[in-house]
Each structure stands twice: as C-alpha cells, then as structure tokens.
Amino acid sequence: xxxxxxxxxxxxxxxxxxxxxxxxxxxxxxxxxxxxxxxxxxxxxxxxxxxxxxxxxxxxxxxxxxxxxxxxxxxxxxxxxxxxxxxxxxxxxxxxxxxxxxxxxxxxxxxxxxxxxxxxxxxxxxxxxxxxxxxxxxxxxxxxxxxxxxxxxxxxxxxxxxxxxxxxxxxxxxxxxxxxxxxxxxxxxxxxxxxxxxxxxxxxxxxxxxxxxxxxxxxxxxxxxxxxxxxxxxxxxxxxxxxxxxxxxxxxxxxxxxxxxxxxxxxxxxxxxxxxxxxxxxxxxxxxxxxxxxxxxxxxxxxxxxxxxxxxxxxxxxxxxxxxxxxxxxxxxxxxxxxxxxxxxxxxxxxxxxxxxxxxxxxxxxxxxxxxxxxxxxxxxxxxxxxxxxxxxxxxxxxxxxxxxxxxxxxxxxxxxxxxxxxxxxxxxxxxxxxxxxxxxxxxxxxxxxxxxxxxxxxxxxxxxxxxxxxxxxxxxxxxxxxxxxxxxxxxxxxxxxxxxxxxxxxxxxxxxxxxxxxxxxxxxxxxxxxxxxxxxxxxxxxxxxxxxxxxxxxxxxxxxxxxxxxxxxxxxxxxxxxxxxxxxxxxxxxxxxxxxxxxxxxxxxxxxxxxxxxxxxxxxxxxxxxxxxxxxxxxxxxxxxxxxxxxxxxxxxxxxxxxxxxxxxxxxxxxxxxxxxxxxxxxxxxxxxxxxxxxxxxxxxxxxxxxxxxxxxxxxxxxxxxxxxxxxxxxxxxxxxxxxxxxxxxxxxxxxxxxxxxxxxxxxxxxxxxxxxxxxxxxxxxxxxxxxxxxxxxxxxxxxxxxxxxxxxxxxxxxxxxxxxxxxxxxxxxxxxxxxxxxxxxxxxxxxxxxxxxxxxxxxxxxxxxxxxxxxxxxxxxxxxxxx
Numbered sequence: 043x044x045x046x047x048x049x050x051x052x053x054x055x056x057x058x059x060x061x062x063x064x065x066x067x068x069x070x071x072x073x074x075x076x077x078x079x080x081x082x083x084x085x086x087x088x089x090x091x092x093x094x095x096x097x098x099x100x101x102x103x104x105x106x107x108x109x110x111x112x113x114x115x116x117x118x119x120x121x122x123x124x125x126x127x128x129x130x131x132x133x134x135x136x137x138x139x140x141x142x143x144x145x146x147x148x149x150x151x152x153x154x155x156x157x158x159x160x161x162x163x164x165x166x167x168x169x170x171x172x173x174x175x176x177x178x179x180x181x182x183x184x185x186x187x188x189x190x191x192x193x194x195x196x197x198x199x200x201x202x203x204x205x206x207x208x209x210x211x212x213x214x215x216x217x218x219x220x221x222x223x224x225x226x227x228x229x230x231x232x233x234x235x236x237x238x239x240x241x242x243x244x245x246x247x248x249x250x251x252x253x254x255x256x257x258x259x260x261x262x263x264x265x266x267x268x269x270x271x272x273x274x275x276x277x278x279x280x281x282x283x284x285x286x287x288x289x290x291x292x293x294x295x296x297x298x299x300x301x302x303x304x305x306x307x308x309x310x311x312x313x314x315x316x317x318x319x320x321x322x323x324x325x326x327x328x329x330x331x332x333x334x335x336x337x338x339x340x341x342x343x344x345x346x347x348x349x350x351x352x353x354x355x356x357x358x359x360x361x362x363x364x365x366x367x368x369x370x371x372x373x374x375x376x377x378x379x380x381x382x383x384x385x386x387x388x389x390x391x392x393x394x395x396x397x398x399x400x401x402x403x404x405x406x407x408x409x410x411x412x413x414x415x416x417x418x419x420x421x422x423x424x425x426x427x428x429x430x431x432x433x434x435x436x437x438x439x440x441x442x443x444x445x446x447x448x449x450x451x452x453x454x455x456x457x458x459x460x461x462x463x464x465x466x467x468x469x470x471x472x473x474x475x476x477x478x479x480x481x482x483x484x485x486x487x488x489x490x491x492x493x494x495x496x497x498x499x500x501x502x503x504x505x506x507x508x509x510x511x512x513x514x515x516x517x518x519x520x521x522x523x524x525x526x527x528x529x530x531x532x533x534x535x536x537x538x539x540x541x542x543x544x545x546x547x548x549x550x551x552x553x554x555x556x557x558x559x560x561x562x563x564x565x566x567x568x569x570x571x572x573x574x575x576x577x578x579x580x581x582x583x584x585x586x587x588x589x590x591x592x593x594x595x596x597x598x599x600x601x602x603x604x605x606x607x608x609x610x611x612x613x614x615x616x617x618x619x620x621x622x623x624x625x626x627x628x629x630x631x632x633x634x635x636x637x638x639x640x641x642x643x644x645x646x647x648x649x650x651x652x653x654x655x656x657x658x659x660x661x662x663x664x665x666x667x668x669x670x671x672x673x674x675x676x677x678x679x680x681x682x683x684x685x686x687x688x689x690x691x692x693x694x695x696x697x698x699x700x701x702x703x704x705x706x707x708x709x710x711x712x713x714x715x716x717x718x719x720x721x722x723x724x725x726x727x728x729x730x731x732x733x734x735x736x737x738x739x740x741x742x743x744x745x746x747x748x749x750x751x752x753x754x755x756x757x758x759x760x761x762x763x764x765x766x767x768x769x770x771x772x773x774x775x776x777x778x779x780x781x782x783x784x785x786x787x788x789x790x791x792x793x794x795x796x797x798x799x800x801x802x803x804x805x806x807x808x809x810x811x812x813x814x815x816x817x818x819x820x821x822x823x824x825x826x827x828x829x830x831x832x833x834x835x836x837x838x839x840x841x842x843x844x845x846x847x848x849x850x851x852x853x854x855x856x857x858x859x860x861x862x863x864x865x866x867x868x869x870x871x872x873x874x875x876x877x878x879x880x881x882x883x884x885x886x887x888x889x890x891x892x893x894x895x896x897x898x899x900x901x902x903x904x905x906x907x908x909x910x911x912x913x914x915x916x917x918x919x920x921x922x923x924x925x926x927x
C-alpha cells in the first residue's frame with residue numbers, strides 16, 4: 043500500500059513540478075537574466091542604477107509600511123468576521139450573509155477600486171456630499187490603506203474561516219471544565235490553533251498589497267510605492283525591461299522572510315482526531331458585540347462600493363445628477379461584449395477546474411504524504427513565489443518567453459497564467475484543511491484493503507468538499523476579475539471582459555466601467571450562490587432525506603441555468619462582434635492605442651471602402667501596447683498597428699518589425715515622415731478647467747502654463763509625470779521652448795508643488811480628476827476636453843500662450859511573411875491615410891499632409907517640436923522633470 047501511495051503521490055507531485063518549472067520558474071529565470079543583462083554579458087549595472095536611483099529606497103519603505111499596516115488591519119477585521127460566524131450564536135441567516143458579504147470585494151475587478159474610493163470619498167464624492175465635507179484626504183497613505191484592506195479582506199476571511207471550520211470546538215468545553223479563565227480559553231482553543239493561519243493571512247495580504255499597482259495608480263498620490271516604480275520602469279514613456287526586472291527581483295526578497303516565518307509557525311499546527319459539533323455557550327454580550335462589529339465592517343465596505351450601483355444610473359456625477367439608462371444601453375449595444383463575456387466565462391470555468399485540481403494535488407503531496415521535507419518545501423516555496431510576483435511582471439515574462447510559440451495569444455496560456463498566479467491562496471486553504479483531518483483515515487482504509495486512490499475518493503475528498511468548492515469559487519472569481527497579467531497575453535480573439543474595462547478606462551468612460559463591474563459582480567454572485575448551496579454541510583450532517591437532496595440539486599441546477607439564461611437575455615441585443623467574427627484567418631488584426639473617436643473614424647473609413655468584416659480592431663493603453671511592441675516584435679499577433687510615432691520608432695530600432703510603406707505621401711513637417719509609418723492624427727496638449735470649481739473656489743482662469751505655478755492653485759491642479767506619460771512631454775516642451783531649460787525647471791518645480799498628490803501616471807488622469815471635481819485645473823489632451831465641453835459638462839479648455847505642442851500617432855504594417863494578408867494590411871493602411879483624414883480631422887483639427895488645412899476648431903497657438911522626437915530628447919526632458927521634484 044505504501045508503494046502505491048508513494049507512486050501516486052510522486053506522479054501528482056511530478057506533474058505539478060513540471061507545470062511550475064515551465065510556467066513559473068522559467069519566466070522567473072528570464073527575469074533574472076533581464077536584470078543581469080549587460081552590453082557585454084552579465085552585469086550588475088542595472089542593480090546599481092536602481093538602488094542609487096532617487097526615491098527608490100523611499101518607495102520600498104512606503105510599500106513595506108502601508109503593506110504591513112494593511113495586512114494587520116485586514117487580518118484583524120477578517121478574524122472578527124470569522125469569529126462571529128463560527129463562535130457566536132448570531133442568527134444562522136446573518137452568518138450566511140457575513141460569509142457572502144465578506145467576499146464581495148473579490149467579486150469585483152480591482153481596477154474599479156480606485157474609482158470607487160474617489161467617487162465615494164473624493165472632494166465631490168457621494169459620501170462627501172452626504173456628510174457635507176470631505177472626511178479625510180483620500181490620496182497617499184490613507185487611500186492606500188482603505189483600498190488595500192478592502193482588497194485583501196476576502197482572502198484573509200477565507201483563510202481564517204476555513205481553518206475555524208476544522209477546529210474541534212469541544213476543547214472550549216474542556217477548558218472551561220478545567221477552570222480556565224475566558225481569556226485563557228480563548229488563547230488556548232482559538233488563537234493557538236490559528237497561529238499558522240494568522241501568519242499565512244498576514245503574508246498573503248502583505249504581498250497582495252506589496253505587489254498591487256491598480257490602487258496606487260488611482261489614489262497613491264505622492265506616496266510612491268515600489269509597484270509604481272516597477273510600472274514606470276516596465277511600461278513608462280521609455281520602457282526599460284532590464285531595470286524593471288531588477289525591481290521585480292527586489293520585490294521577491296521579502297518572500298525569503300515569509301518562508302522562514304511560515305516554516306517556524308508550522309509547529310503550531312494542531313491536528314484533531316475528531317471534529318465535534320457542540321452547542322456554543324450562551325453569551326449575549328459576545329453575540330451582540332461581534333454581530334454589531336461585523337455589521338460595521340461590512341457597512342463600511344458597502345459604503346465604498348455603493349457608488350458602483352448608483353453612478354451608472356446618473357447622467358454625469360455630480361453635475362448632471364439625473365436618472366438615465368444610457369450607460370447600460372451604451373455597454374450592451376457594444377457589439378464586442380457578447381464575445382468577451384463568453385470568453386471570460388470559458389476562461390473562468392477552465393481556470394477553476396484545473397486550478398482546483400492543481401492546488402488539491404499539491405496540498406495532498408504536502409500535507410498527506412510521506413515525501414521528504416525538502417520535496418514538500420519546494421511546493422511551499424512555490425506557493426509563496428506565486429504570491430509575490432506582480433501580475434504585470436508575469437504577463438511581461440510570458441510575452442518574452444512564449445512569444446512566437448503556439449501558446450502565444452491562446453486561451454490555454456491565459457488559463458495556465460491564472461492557475462499559477464492565484465495558486466497560493468487555494469493551496470494554503472486546502473493544505474490547512476487537510477492538516478486538520480484525522481491522519482488515521484488512510485491507515486484504517488489500508489487495513490480494509492482500500493487503495494490510496496479509493497481512500498482519496500471515498501473518504502478524504504468528501505470531507506474536503508466544502509473547501510474544494512471554496513477553492514473552485516476563488517479561482518473562478520479571480521479569473522473573472524483579473525486584468526494585470528491578461529492584458530499582455532490576450533490576443534484580439536481571446537480578450538476577456540476585464541480588458542474591455544481597461545479599454546473604457548483609457549477612454550475615460552467610468553460609468554460604463556461601473557456597468558461592466560456590475561455584470562461581473564452578478565456573474566460571480568451567481569456562481570458563489572450555487573457553491574454555497576452545494577457546500578451546505580449541515581443538511582448532510584443531519585441526514586436530510588434523499589428526496590430533499592434531489593430537490594435541492596434540482597433547485598441548484600435550475601438556479602444556475604436561470605442565471606445563465608438571464609445573462610443571455612441581457613446580452614441578447616448584441617449581435618456579432620469584431621472579436622466573434624474574427625474566427626477567419628483571413629481577417630486583418632489591428633492593434634491600436636488610439637482614442638475612441640479615432641478608432642470610430644478609422645472603422646468608418648474601412649467599412650465605407652469595402653473592408654467591413656475583414657478586420658479585427660483591438661485597442662490598448664499606450665503603455666500596454668508599447669510593452670507588447672518592444673517585447674514581441676515581429677511575433678506580435680497584429681498585422682497592422684496604429685501607435686504613437688515615438689513608440690513605433692523605438693520598436694523598429696530594436697526589432698526591425700515593420701515593412702516600408704508601398705504608397706507615397708507628403709507631410710507638412712519632415713519630422714512626421716518615415717519610410718515605415720504614416721501619421722493618422724496629431725494630438726495637442728491644453729489646459730483643462732472645471733468652470734464650476736473655479737467659480738466655487740474664487741480661482742482665476744489660467745491663460746498659460748506658467749500660471750499653474752501660482753500659489754492660488756495649491757492642491758487644485760493635476761498634471762502628468764513624464765516618466766510614465768508622454769502627455770507630460772507636451773507641457774515640458776512648451777515651458778522649455780518659451781522660457782529656456784533653467785527657468786522651465788523652476789516653473790515646473792512650483793507646478794509640481796501645487797499639484798501635490800495629483801501628479802499622475804496616466805495621460806487621461808488629469809481630465810478624469812477635473813471631471814470628477816477633485817481638482818479645478820489640469821493639463822491633458824485638448825480634444826478630450828473639447829468633447830466634454832460639447833457634451834455640456836462644466837469643462838472648458840485653455841490654449842496656453844506658450845503653445846499647443848502636439849504628438850503624432852501613425853499607422854504601420856508588420857513585416858510578416860504571410861502573403862495576401864500583408865498586402866491587404868498595406869491596402870487598409872493606405873485607405874486610412876488617403877480616405878480617412880477628413881473624418882479624423884473632425885476631432886483632431888491639425889493638418890498633417892500637404893493639401894490639408896486646419897479645421898475650424900484648431901488650437902490658438904499650434905506649435906511643433908523643433909526636432910524629431912528621440913529617446914535622447916525624452917531622457918533630457920525627464921532629467922529636467924526629476925530635478926524639479
């Protein structure tokens with residue numbers, strides 16, 4: 043029997059190890075190689091550069107501080123919730139409500155957390171208006187702690203609640219009989235068995251906070267953390283994968299301490315020969331205090347997320363507070379939604395099934411086998427490593443490793459990525475549960491002649507069913523809400539719903555983001571509801587009649603089918619999509635960072651000229667697409683790209699990935715021309731103002747960029763950081779051109795001081811904050827402010843007297859050996875340039891080609907860069923910016 047058991051366990055262990063070797067350790071090794079890559083071999087130059095970089099040490103300290111505080115707070119709050127469920131006589135329905143409500147945040151994509159906090163506690167937030175004043179500053183440490191605690195609370199609750207499920211509560215009775223004080227009983231029978239889980243919870247929460255980028259991007263402000271440094275290095279205006287790899291490696295160092303801590307606390311794990319169900323001692327004070335405390339925690343969480351369910355029904359908060367269903371119609375009329383929603387469901391189900399099997403197999407090898415300790419430690423260390431690597435690092439590593447292979451842009455790679463990325467918590471949940479089970483079960487089964495496989499199926503798995511269902515739900519939910527890694531490895535035909543949210547964020551359609559978040563929430567609630575019904579252990583313990591069990595399963599099935607039917611009805615208006623119709627291998631795949639107006643104009647041009655149905659259009663944020671261009675080169679899925687000209691130049695210099703254009707054109711400026719791309723738009727910078735806030739705060743309307751240095755705008759302006767957004771280049775070039783480098787640096791220093799926490803990483807962020815009423819003035823893209831003003835929002839724009847500098851976006855064709863497709867892509871690029879410019883100029887007024895004239899809505903002071911944009915010029919302006927901080 044022992045040989046059979048060892049053979050089966052070793053088989054499970056070997057398969058899991060092979061999976062981790064290919065899809066975790068190889069990418070990690072690639073990251074190490076990137077961090078050590080020098081011009082002439084291995085080098086520590088990149089480590090020296092990062093460790094001596096201004097502000098990096100402070101960012102690491104900030105990350106450690108806010109992550110430790112958030113992890114402790116989340117663990118304590120989760121313990122109160124779990125204690126209320128398992129150790130009080132609160133009503134059964136209330137306990138079920140806590141189980142579900144405590145997991146609510148994980149049912150929503152984390153990309154919406156920052157928006158929810160801003161729209162709840164910001165200067166014009168819902169709760170701010172209800173209380174009549176802003177309760178606290180949401181940017182920096184405060185906002186991060188709020189976001190991180192909400193983000194990690196579900197994980198901590200699941201770990202603690204799951205372990206409490208397997209603590210034998212009869213020992214509390216024994217302790218009281220022996221005359222122990224209530225405090226000692228509490229310490230010995232509850233706290234001590236939970237020590238290992240407390241440590242696990244802290245480590246899990248710590249690393250979730252330490253590696254998260256989405257929340258700092260929204261509410262981090264000047265409180266820079268290491269995740270934002272990683273983003274700026276990996277996906278800033280000048281991507282530097284080598285320095286980014288260094289940051290990623292440094293972020294792995296704390297895992298060593300975690301491994302040692304968890305290994306030390308393993309000795310505190312307690313096994314029970316039997317788990318007894320007892321009637322809890324009556325204690326009204328305990329029950330009331332715990333119930334009220336749990337209610338307060340959940341109300342606070344719901345208060346933050348309430349805006350998600352309110353804002354989509356408002357025309358434009360807070361300036362057009364009238365009821366509308368337009369935002370829902372806009373989302374459900376989007377003909378790409380059906381395809382990406384189906385993709386999300388498929389990916390989530392497959393991730394949940396195979397992810398649960400992977401976690402279960404590894405936990406069995408670790409907790410229910412006689413494998414050597416070193417072998418088990420490999421699994422333990424792997425679990426911690428998966429928890430410490432940021433999602434975007436995994437995504438970029440997968441781009442580097444699997445680019446050009448058959449796995450590139452496939453559902454299989456996305457599913458495996460999710461399985462690996464979210465492995466840690468499911469593994470620890472199952473392992474902790476297995477450690478609580480009676481170890482004599484296998485011995486008893488052996489005496490009865492059962493094989494280990496039969497013991498697993500007949501005894502261990504049924505007793506683990508509740509935990510396995512929780513793990514299934516954990517994987518499903520996270521696969522539905524994840525975006526950080528998926529955005530880099532999903533293709534035009536394998537996009538999921540969270541990538542649609544990322545698109546809408548880029549287009550600043552925050553109400554539509556909330557609508558999609560609600561759709562994801564409803565889907566996840568449906569799944570969680572089904573799993574709760576299936577894991578109702580009490581009915582089986584009290585031997586519910588067979589007929590009732592059958593009726594219960596029928597009800598569950600009916601509920602599940604009804605929810606899927608409801609989802610189909612909601613999406614029934616969507617007929618076909620670019621992604622759905624993209625099954626034909628003959629279709630041209632177009633990747634673009636263009637704004638919605640430009641995308642619509644290009645699609646209209648192509649459709650009107652006979653290419654309708656012949657292409658798949660997929661948009662990305664500038665940084666994400668820039669990262670894919672640099673990392674994937676000719677292996678990029680796309681046949682054609684529209685992108686900022688500067689990025690195209692960089693990608694061509696590094697990868698030689700674009701074909702020379704076969705059609706002729708003549709631009710007004712030589713700096714805009716190239717052999718391999720043709721400009722499609724010129725995007726200008728401008729000052730953006732919220733007219734109502736200017737009036738409310740008695741602020742003057744600025745006339746030039748220099749005015750933004752005036753102390754009257756303290757904490758009332760928002761600008762972008764040139765390290766992460768090329769939009770800032772437009773502002774800095776205007777200052778340098780008008781005042782010279784030295785004076786420009788002084789002015790910029792005062793502007794940064796006025797901006798404070800509102801120095802943004804995204805080019806759309808200043809308009810977002812001006813629109814939301816967080817600041818009165820911003821510097822961003824002119825055409826976006828023009829569109830807001832035309833929609834009737836209290837948004838206006840000011841053409842600065844220093845000049846409206848512009849950046850071009852261009853179209854390029856990938857140099858692929860794919861015959862007719864390459865020719866068709868070139869024809870479509872020519873069509874956009876020769877027949878689409880008239881439509882494009884309705885939004886982007888500047889003339890680009892000979893024979894064109896500027897549109898009526900042109901800027902007052904159009905200017906162009908005096909030289910062709912290069913990496914050297916950008917780095918020079920970055921130095922000015924850094925010196926001004």
